[in-house]
Amino acid sequence: MRFVLEVKGLSKTFRGWWSSREVRALQNVNLSVGPGAIFGLLGPNGAGKTTLVKIALTIAYPDGGEVRLLGESVRNRSVLRRVGYLPENPRFPTHLTAWQVLRLYGSLSGADMNRVNQNASKWLERLDLAQWRDVRVSKFSKGMNERLALAQALVHDPDFIFLDEPTDGLDPVGRREVRAICRELADSGKTIFINSHILAEIELICDRIALMKSGEIIEHGTLAELTSAQNGYELVVPVSDELRNWLLEKALTFTAVDGHLRIHVPDRSSANSLIDALRAKNVELEGLAPGRRTLESVFIERVTE
Amino acid sequence: MSFFKTMFKPGVLLDTFQESFRNKMFLFFFIVASLIVGSIGLTLNMDAVNGVMRGVTFFGSELRVPAFTVKQWVENFQSGLAMVIGTFGMFLALMATSTLFPQMLQKGSIDLLLCRPIPRWRLVTARFVGGAAIMAFNAAYLFLGVWTVLGLKSGIWNHGFPLSTMLAIFAFIVLFSVVMIVSVMTESGPAGLLVAATLLMFSPLLAAHERITPAFSSELYRRIFRSLYWLLPKSAETIGAMRRLIMERPLDINLVVGTSLAFALVCYAATVVYFTRKDY
Numbered sequence: 001m002r003f004v005l006e007v008k009g010l011s012k013t014f015r016g017w018w019s020s021r022e023v024r025a026l027q028n029v030n031l032s033v034g035p036g037a038i039f040g041l042l043g044p045n046g047a048g049k050t051t052l053v054k055i056a057l058t059i060a061y062p063d064g065g066e067v068r069l070l071g072e073s074v075r076n077r078s079v080l081r082r083v084g085y086l087p088e089n090p091r092f093p094t095h096l097t098a099w100q101v102l103r104l105y106g107s108l109s110g111a112d113m114n115r116v117n118q119n120a121s122k123w124l125e126r127l128d129l130a131q132w133r134d135v136r137v138s139k140f141s142k143g144m145n146e147r148l149a150l151a152q153a154l155v156h157d158p159d160f161i162f163l164d165e166p167t168d169g170l171d172p173v174g175r176r177e178v179r180a181i182c183r184e185l186a187d188s189g190k191t192i193f194i195n196s197h198i199l200a201e202i203e204l205i206c207d208r209i210a211l212m213k214s215g216e217i218i219e220h221g222t223l224a225e226l227t228s229a230q231n232g233y234e235l236v237v238p239v240s241d242e243l244r245n246w247l248l249e250k251a252l253t254f255t256a257v258d259g260h261l262r263i264h265v266p267d268r269s270s271a272n273s274l275i276d277a278l279r280a281k282n283v284e285l286e287g288l289a290p291g292r293r294t295l296e297s298v299f300i301e302r303v304t305e
Numbered sequence: 306m307s308f309f310k311t312m313f314k315p316g317v318l319l320d321t322f323q324e325s326f327r328n329k330m331f332l333f334f335f336i337v338a339s340l341i342v343g344s345i346g347l348t349l350n351m352d353a354v355n356g357v358m359r360g361v362t363f364f365g366s367e368l369r370v371p372a373f374t375v376k377q378w379v380e381n382f383q384s385g386l387a388m389v390i391g392t393f394g395m396f397l398a399l400m401a402t403s404t405l406f407p408q409m410l411q412k413g414s415i416d417l418l419l420c421r422p423i424p425r426w427r428l429v430t431a432r433f434v435g436g437a438a439i440m441a442f443n444a445a446y447l448f449l450g451v452w453t454v455l456g457l458k459s460g461i462w463n464h465g466f467p468l469s470t471m472l473a474i475f476a477f478i479v480l481f482s483v484v485m486i487v488s489v490m491t492e493s494g495p496a497g498l499l500v501a502a503t504l505l506m507f508s509p510l511l512a513a514h515e516r517i518t519p520a521f522s523s524e525l526y527r528r529i530f531r532s533l534y535w536l537l538p539k540s541a542e543t544i545g546a547m548r549r550l551i552m553e554r555p556l557d558i559n560l561v562v563g564t565s566l567a568f569a570l571v572c573y574a575a576t577v578v579y580f581t582r583k584d585y
Binding site for chain 1: 413424
């Protein structure tokens with residue numbers, strides 16, 4: 001498979017000018033992302049996520065290793081014409097209007113200005129900023145600024161898009177819109193790389209996920225792969241006081257949700273024994289599935305190890 | 306070819322102009338220059354008889370004028386104005402432009418520039434050229450305006466005055482290169498302004514090194530002072546050369562311009578090297 005992002009043996013250590021203190025931001029990071037994917041990079045604050053993105057965009061330089069984007073080394077800056085970037089806490093020149101911001105960054109990306117103008121109109125409309133097009137960005141709210149930042153990342157029609165905390169500062173409707181846009185872009189063959197520590201967002205939109213901790217990738221795969229590690233089984237039965245007491249007597253763990261009891265058992269034989277016992281008590285089974293961890297539990301488990 | 310076009314996109318340069326328009330920096334200097342030109346045009350009245358000044362009123366008040374010819378008076382007025390612009394105006398210009406680089410380097414702002422297919426040296430150069438061009442335009446507007454108004458009023462067209470604009474712009478560019486290197490390295494506008502203003506204020510002392518150094522007790526101090534004279538920009542002498550040019554006196558500024566230009570080029574090269582290698 002041909003990857004659109006290949007990170008090989010990437011290392012980065014930040015050193016102070018005056019002190020001997022060193023921060024190892026990245027340690028031999030290897031990563032690859034295929035075309036048309038929505039890739040999520042998760043990690044706690046200070047894990048090295050933003051450093052990785054900044055090196056990929058030549059905003060920072062690695063001590064070792066290499067990043068290839070769209071088949072070319074990022075040392076060849078011309079590849080950046082096909083890359084969009086939404087930074088965390090974007091700051092635009094406050095003297096510009098939304099329209100001028102999009103034209104400025106579209107022009108700096110080397111795109112044809114007719115296409116930039118068309119895309120600028122399209123994204124301002126789509127991101128509900130059309131009526132603010134000629135208003136200076138200094139008047140914009142945080143959410144509007146964030147939506148404009150997304151528009152500038154897309155205005156030159158890039159093939160690869162880095163989004164650093166894309167839903168930060170957005171309301172639920174705005175978040176849903178961003179997710180929809182990401183999905184549409186991926187469906188049209190563009191690749192999205194999302195940096196976030198908001199697990200719910202990553203869980204909802206990403207095809208593949210990597211977990212990062214202390215400058216290292218500690219886990220990666222699809223959401224199903226990350227959350228479906230052997231974790232027993234879950235049986236769903238109708239709730240009743242009698243059954244609840246019986247489960248407490250047997251010291252079985254369960255949760256009551258929406259008029260049902262979700263009973264957790266550690267392995268297959270326990271599940272079969274429990275099914276036999278429940279059937280003997282004329283309890284009707286409503287569901288049986290392998291137990292899945294949530295992304296949050298995987299994240300907390302792995303980053304606190 | 307398309308990559309070449311990308312390399313030379315004028316976006317940052319235009320943005321610097323736009324920024325100076327919108328943050329009123331350009332407007333401030335333009336209004337100040339217009340006021341100076343306008344007040345000379347509207348309120349300066351010269352009374353001359355047979356080419357000799359009899360009296361001058363400015364804003365209705367009589368100015369005491371020694372028995373100058375009109376030509377001498379105009380030259381003196383122009384050189385006095387050039388000195389004020391070369392010192393006070395220079396400081397204002399440096400103050401106004403000292404924010405250009407720190408604004409570009411703000412977190413969230415610099416990221417949006419560095420992720421583009423433009424070499425870093427182009428970004429910093431465009432910013433420098435933009436700041437210098439704004440001030441050059443205003444200086445040219447002021448000098449040419451004053452020259453035209455005085456020429457129309459007196460009939461004296463002293464070509465040294467408009468030519469001295471070049472020296473004023475040169476002196477500004479040299480000190481602006483100091484603002485650039487300091488503010489790029491420290492990411493602080495006031496730091497850049499402070500260093501440039503210190504050099505501007507210290508330059509008359511360095512210019513007088515031949516008279517000052519004999520008073521030093523140690524040869525080491527003399528050498529240090531002389532070295533500073535040769536190393537640092539010669540702003541006072543450049544501004545002084547404006548006066549000589551206006552007064553049509555002999556002008557030998559090759560060394561002054563050469564060493565100051567070398568200093569500015571070193572500042573520029575060091576800024577480019579630093580900016581190109583820095584992680585943001």
